[in-house]
Amino acid sequence: MKKNKQTMISIIALAALFSSCSKESVTGVIGSKPTASFTTEQVNNAINTYLSTSTTAGAFNWQWQNESDPKVNGVDSFRTYYAEAGDYRVKLLALTNGGYDTTSQVIHVAQDDSTVFIPGFDSSIMYLTDPDYNVLFAKKKIQWKVADNTLETIKIDASASYQAMDGFGFTLTGGSAQLLMKMDATTRQNVLQLLFATTGNNIGISYLRVSIGASDLNDHAFTYDDLSTGAIDASLSKFNLGPDSSTIVPLLKEILAINPNIPILGSPWSAPAWMKDNNSLKAGSLKNDYMDTYANYFVKYIQTMKNLGINIAAITPQNEPMNGNNNPSMVMTSDQQASFVKVLGAKFKANSITSKIIVWDHNADDAAYPIAILNDANAAQFVDGSAFHLYAGNISALSDVHNQFPNKNLYFTEQWVGAPSNLKGDLGWHVENLIIGAPRNWSKNVLEWNLASDPNLMPHTDGGCSNCLGALTVNGNSYTINTSYYIIAAASKFVRPGSVRVSSNMISGVPNVAFKTPDNHIVSIYLNNTGDKKAFNIQYNGKTMQYVLNSGAVATFVWKQ
Template identity: 30%
Template sequence: MKLNYIFGIFISITVMACNSKDKNLSVEVYETSAAGNKLQKVEAVEIKEAVVTIAIKPEQKFQEIIGFGGSFTESTAYLMNQIGEENRKLILDAYFGEKGARYSLTRTHINSCDFSLSNYSYASVEGDKELKHFSIDEDRDDIIPMIKDAMAVSKDGFKIMSSPWTAPVWMKDNKDWKGGKLLPEYYDTWALFFSKYINEYKKEGIDIWALTVENEPLGNDYNWESMHYTPEEMVDFVSNHLGPKLKADGHDVKVLGYDQNRDELKEWADVMYKDEESSKYFDGMAIHWYARTYDYMPDVLQYTHEKAPNKLMIQSEACVDAEVPHWNDDAWYWKKEATDWGWDWAPEEQKHLHPKYVPVYRYARDIIGCLNNWVQGWIDWNMVLDTQGGPNWANNWCLAPVIVDPKIDEVYFTPMYYTLAHFSKYIRPGATRIGFELDDDDLMVTAAQNPDGSIAVVVLNMEEKAKAMKLVLGEKETTFKIDAQAIQTIVIHSEK
């Protein structure tokens, strides 16, 4: 796939209102649709009477946006080493370049995870409580080079969040990669581990913006690396060990708690944000979406924000799981065919939580729902996977926005890539989510004002028919259409 073909799609067009000249609202409209648009320009259409009205309210201000992006896993970075230089550059430009999705918020794993080639730890010498043998050499062949290459491509830079799936097995009560708990006698050693990790990455020229204490502290049924915490245990570890250690060592890094599904978020918020003492070292909460396939749980997000309005909420992981990728089949990603990890095992009374769903909608619905309920950043899981949905030592196959076939050195940008770009490219770090009024319950909308004054409005139409729309900002307006089964980003430039 040629570079100019991929990035030739990022073309803007000015759409003018179909009424008096002084009320014209000049906007750029980009659309991705089941009909085949991929962030393509939308032609101006004269509409005498719009069906849907979206009124933008910039005076209504909500949370600041941190960013959007994906994850540097060993699986992704390994695959980037298996393809040719031209396609490696193509993917890096697509994710981080100025003509690409401009990812601004990313994640990586500390020690191995399921999307690693094998189990490994940076502290493999048993009983090394002072971590004299600590080494990040496992990351030097793949993850570190990919991060550095992405940094070289990114004009504005991006933030990195790092998460451990487990401590070294010798620090745990079950001496296993899967499950178990951190032994209390190693709490200080594990806190030191985080500090050393930050230092070693800094020596590579890579700054870590945030840490999560533990990926999925509730566990994963012992399927791959994990380590369990109760909310009280995590607060104890952070309050008395990790937080003080990071402060003593001079690390300016965010610490996010929980890092699992939203269905148990309230319980964790109640414990983490109980009082000033319990919350003082936590900068916020990391969340995942896997509890349900379509419900972004607005009540839970609102509750957590109200519990601690000054703390962050970051969606730290999401993917279309339990699926093997469909190669060069855009139509599949717009069909109600995908299932999730709960499709097979969920009891009858929970089947409704795990229906078949449209992969594109799952991404767009959740991002819009999260933004409209105080979430400040949204991170996808693997940036690149192969045609099997791996490599993955635990055989935990998933989808990724970009699929590669290293055997023939080919790349497939799925519709999910363009879906994510609708947000990451146009809603920039430091943007503020703003208000809007919408008179059609079948559409989903979010809006944000960027630091340069421009406003990005993202619209999702899941209906089987196109819709005419009128966009209103103050005294100005414009009309246009959104395709059936489509996502649009409308950019209103500042008039300064």
């Protein structure tokens, strides 16, 4: 039997005496691998129990040994066989209370001498995204096994804990909401279930960011109090949610019906033009004379949304405050933001508003900006923490801020995927730096950028992002799933709000992060960032499992503590 580029794996099957013969078969296709038809047959005394295969391509030779095989944990172990690498679906038959009980499993056969396990009595689950094999957030099952090897070991220690997580998600841009609201109600509800529910294959998005007024991914720039040139509305009597009343608001209500507790972060791209020194929604800065009025604008926004049944859990004073090139945009220096936070915090306190104030909301190359605000005690008293993007800098900047201000929180609030996207490359970079890197550097959340775009990467403002790829591409009532969906899914489905990051060591080629969930599960996420497959061990509570992860693949393991 040839062993070149083939793997020996073992299946533990239950066997017992019975008086009849039975067959079951199931066919499956995973990625580009050939279709394989697997049939199990069990006959008298289980002596000739075997698994046979036929394929449309490739050489497969699957063979059971007889009853002389040794027992594993008291269960007859029928060992196999060699096969090409790939994912295959098999149906095992076991005698239960005098009759057949069938279970269908997907097994992954790795190349060369890798070991893969079929679940037995002490099983865990794993979700895998493996771009090279077109495995896209697919559920697998694994079984702990003592690994007797010299491979590097990732040791998970739940007794050493760090920050609690608030969630993983996206920015629900005005353009995203516009596209989703154009779907018919049934289709939209199915899409929202896929995104926000946790049952079945749904991914459980658990944190949202929205723009206060337009972002650059609206079809035009606007705020909630736009006036004709030269007009002023100091009392904010003309404040209204404008286009968001028919897009963002109803969509948020549908999302809240699925997840009533999802945190929502609000961020403005610009103050109303009449409050700014250039009378424009692009660039310019807030006039000092309008700090009080602009603080009231935030108060009015939060109160208006609350009256509509939507709680704004937190705000940032300004999206990307050092970027005046976007449309809309507004420049706000650290001194200006510190001054504004003092006014805003006092307004929140006077109006019994509990929404968190989170500063910065820009790149990791300038940790000095939030540090300057946090060094101002009069401003810092109102500040919950700092938010970051990673279009420049290193994710370790979050730890730099944490080390100076350990009592202030860290957040990761935006990162785009550029069209057309390379799934393997983008998945790897975002998982390593954000899903793994941000929590390991104290972030309480991870947000990708826009939730949805159309096939032409619209809508966006004139001068807004023209190649920002949504998690979904929405075209009328149809949609396709894109890279950032799989990035967030790797964490959001199982690392639920309130999960606590726990200790796990780093090894070469496999960045990782681990969490303990509120329902006492351990969730750990792994990426193979090397150019070849990588074998390694995972150790927890004295149990060690060997696993092989293909190049660029991301695995999320879940087991009961």
